[in-house]
Amino acid sequence: MEIYLDANATTPVLARARAAALAAMADDYGNPSSIHSSGLKARALVDGVRALARRVLGAPTGQLLFVSGATEGIQTAVLSALHALRRRPSPDGQPWLLLYGATEHKVVPESLRHWNELLGLDFEIQAIPVHSDGRHDLEWLKQRAPRAGLVCTMAANNESGVISDLSGIATALTDSPALWLVDGVQALGKLPLQLGALRIDYAAFSGHKLYAPKGIGLLYVREGAPFTPLLAGGGQEGARRSGTENMSGIAALGAVLATLEEGQRFKPLPVLQAYREQLSAALQAAFTGLCFNAPPAICLPTTLNFSVPGLSSKLLLDLFDAAEVRVSGGSACNASKAQPSHVLQAMGLPAWQADSAVRLSFGPAVNQLFIDDACARIRSCGEALRACCLGSHTDPLPLTDGVTRFEVDGACCYVVVDAASRQCVVIDPLPELFDHLLQWLSCQQAQVRAVLDTHSHADHESVAGTLREALMNPLAVDALPINSLGWPEGQTIIPLGARTLQRLPLPGHTQDSTAYLLRDTGSLRLAFVGDTVLPGALGRSDFERSAPLAYAGSLQLLAQTLGPDLLLLPAHDYDRRLATNLRTESAQQPLLSKVLNGQLDANGFAASKAVLERNLAPTVYQTLACGAPQPTQIESGPLELDPSELRAWLRQHPNAHWIDVREPYEQRLSAPQVLEPACPALNAPLSTLINHLPDWLPEQPPRPLLFVCRSGNRSLQAARALRRLGHEQAWSLSGGLALWAKLEHTSPSDEAALAI
Structure with missing residues (x-):
């Protein structure tokens, strides 16, 4: 049974509320605007819930409107306030100030901007700063209160949980002409509310935050506060909110409010x-x-x-x-x-x-x-x-053998481990990963042989030196001088048990760009190529430290040394393709193809590349782009398998493998999935999936691989990576294990679903 701890986003529907909604559909289905008996019964239900809401909210006067939720309520309140302010001159003749708490839900500032523009107003919108405890800066508010036309604050914040000082805000607005809108969504059922006791003009609530269905809410409008309908039409809700009432939603909300008023079920x-x-x-x-x-x-x-x-x-x-x-x-x-x-x-x-x-x-x-x-x-x-060595642990744990990849905003870091000898090398460590790497490697008590960079980075400061000092024991490794990238001077290889790393200089992206070739028992396994070749891009060469005229020769050397199919691991992977090879990139990057085929010399390549690098925009992560992308054709054909088709697909592909790409700490917490018909399963976390690619890619015909994860996002990433590299039988389970489990298992009972 799941433990639902995201009630600020939404809640399950209370059993009593569900019953009330069904009863309204079955028995009180009349239109409250009709004057026959069925309509009168429906009207009585609506009036009864409204009276109940008045008691719960402490609002004996003013209007209480049934709306679809707080978003509609806030839109209506903002429209009403701004429509009134456009007709009312400010005290000093300047444009009105529209103030909102800096920690408000995004619906508030977006609504202010929307209606300010749509109504053709030129009011000034400002965010009320908050202190470090999350509460509004009341002195700041008090200073601007005389010019404020509308002030928007929350009763309680949906993210931090901080309760606003509503009394303090009211005091700050004592002499202000401002209208006051309060987002009361998170307060309902958790805090005592007496709307009539404060000078609040508008307050919005959503039923689905307190065990009612989605699509029903309340808007409180103080007596005498200006009001402009957002919805016009049939004149329902006293002509303040047109549209036939949501009878089942109102009935369900009434059941929740009654439960709240009774004070037994709610703690x-x-x-x-x-x-x-x-x-x-x-x-x-x-x-x-x-x-x-x-x-x-x-x-x-x-x-x-x-x-x-x-x-x-x-x-x-x-x-x-x-x-x-x-x-x-x-x-x-x-x-x-x-x-x-x-x-x-x-x-x-x-x-x-x-x-x-x-x-x-x-x-x-x-x-x-x-x-x-x-x-x-x-x-x-x-x-x-x-x-999994991601928390405090005193005993050494088994090392994660092979290559582990870490990624931050498109930048990649790798740790190469030989578990048998407990030796490892870190490549391109990132500042954001410093503490994580320190904890992870210290916990596993790995002997760090080297901490390397593939080049001098332009988008971040290298932390290789600091990590080297923190992790490496100079008495346990060869105490040789190192170059600027961390490679031991005079050494042609770095041994890691049965594995070795070999250095291959590739000037171009930078003058010191270098690839590191990983061999396993003598066989070339893969290469860490930095930013020389990226999935869908070539490393840019317009930096002061670049060597653009050397780039073409480096690419030709890379091809001669590695061949077209060896796996290349980049220092940046903005599209999350995991890895690439020269065959794939030559097919998708015309510039690379031309230089490898001898159609471009060093000067022509540098000139063509300079055109690509003009005015390069930041990446999707708003970081410096380290590669110049070229138009690429991504994988063709469907990638995702619908969970409802899973069993039939397995029968059609009896040699398929089920690949769980969730990380080890996730796999430890989840029961193994049982498939019928049976399917060989492999736990291959996305962070270490690279180790399996050299074995899967050469298979002919390719074995069908079905990747799975929690939501389908990481499995889709894995399937796309293999498809891009030519493995046409890579698939992702759409919606992940969450959706598959929903289809496979019966829904839990009402009490289990509510967890109350």
């Missing part, structure tokens, strides 16, 4: 705070160095936002998900954008905290058994990390 504040403390203790026991990103004393009792040094939010989300614990990296509306939290940035937290934050949130209807299970799962996550 009181002290109990919720005790639950949070138990979860806090479990997190701190599981993750060394964990820090909470907001002070618990001023946060919702149901929300924890934390970061762990050296662990990215993506790693933690994958880890929790493997343990069937659902958490998030912040707002669900921004989850797909892979950007640091604007909330934590506004609070002035260090970049690593904002980049790696995780939010844990639960609903007020959970119970002690749920919290106990959640704490146990959290501790198991910590144990899985420690078992």
Whole structure:
């Protein structure tokens, strides 16, 4: 059974609410605007829920409108306020100020910008700064209050859980003409609300944040506050919100509000705070160095936002998900954008905290058994990390043999390990990975023979020297002088047990560009080529330290030394293709093909390449582009296999292999998947998948490979990489194990689904 700890994004629907919605569909299906008996019954239901909402929200006067959710409510409030302000001159004749909290949900600033532009206004929009604790700077607000036409603040923040000082905001606005909009979404059911006791003009709520279905919400409008309908038409809701009422949604919301008013199912504040403390203790026991990103004393009792040094939010989300614990990296509306939290940035937290934050949130209807299970799962996550050398561990663990790849914003770092001799070499270490590499290698007690760069980097400072000092024991390795890239002077190879690394200078991208050739028991296995050749690009040669006239000769030397099919591992992989070879790149990069075929000499190649490198835009990660891309043709044909077709596909491909590309810490937490018909399975994490490519690619005919992961993203990356390299039988399970499990297994019972 899953442990759902993402209640700030949405909640399951309460059983009582579901029953109320079904009853409304079956019995109270009349249109509330009709005057016959069925309509009157429906109208009575709507009026009853509205009266209940007034009591729960402490709003005996003013309007309470049923809307689709807080987004619609906020849009309506902003439109109403701006439409009124356009007719009302500001006290000093300057344009009105539109103020919003810097940590607001994105719907607020986006709505302000949208309606400000659409209405042809020229009002000035400013963000109210927050202190390091996440609360608004009330002195800043007070200074601008006389010019403010609209002020937008949250009752409680959806990411950090910080509770706003609404009384303090009201005091700051005492002499202000401003209208005041409050986003009350996260407060409902968790904080006492008395809307009528403050000078709040508008307040918006969403039912799905408190066990009601999606698509129903409330908008409070203070008596006398200006109002402009967002939706005009049939005149429903007193002509304030046209459209036939969502009867099932209103009924379900009414059931939730009734449960809240009764005060039995939803836990009181002290109990919720005790639950949070138990979860806090479990997190701190599981993750060394964990820090909470907001002070618990001023946060919702149901929300924890934390970061762990050296662990990215993506790693933690994958880890929790493997343990069937659902958490998030912040707002669900921004989850797909892979950007640091604007909330934590506004609070002035260090970049690593904002980049790696995780939010844990639960609903007020959970119970002690749920919290106990959640704490146990959290501790198991910590144990899985420690078992994979990603946490504090005292005993040496088995080394990960072969090549492990690490990636940060398109930049790649590799660790080559010979497990038998416990020796390794680090290639192109990245600053962001310093602590991670230090922990990982120290835990495994690997003997570091060298820390190398493939070239002098332009997009980041090398940390090779610092890592070398931290990890290498000069008494345990050959104490030879090293060159600027870390290679031992006078040595032709670096031995790693049965493996060796050989140096191949390739000036071009930079004057010191170098490839490192990896041999395994004498056979050439693959090459680390830096930025000389990238998937879909050639390393740029317009840097001051570049050698553009030497580039063509280096590429020809690379082809002569390695041949067309040897696997090349780049220092940058912006499109996440994992690896490449000269055959693939020659087919997709005309410039490379021409220089290898002798159609371009060194001067012609340098001149043509200079054209490609004019005004190179930053990468998708907003970093310096280290390669000049050429138009490429990506894989052809379908790549994804629908889970519903899996069994039939396995019967058609009896020699297929099932490749699980999740990382070891995820695999430790998940039960093995059982397939019928049986299919050979291999655990090949994406970080070490490179080790299998030299064996899979030469197969003729190619063996069907079905890649799987949690969501289908990493498996699709793996399948694309193989297709691009010519393996036409590489597939990804669409939607990943999450979607497949949903199709394979019966839905849990209502109580299990709600986890309450």
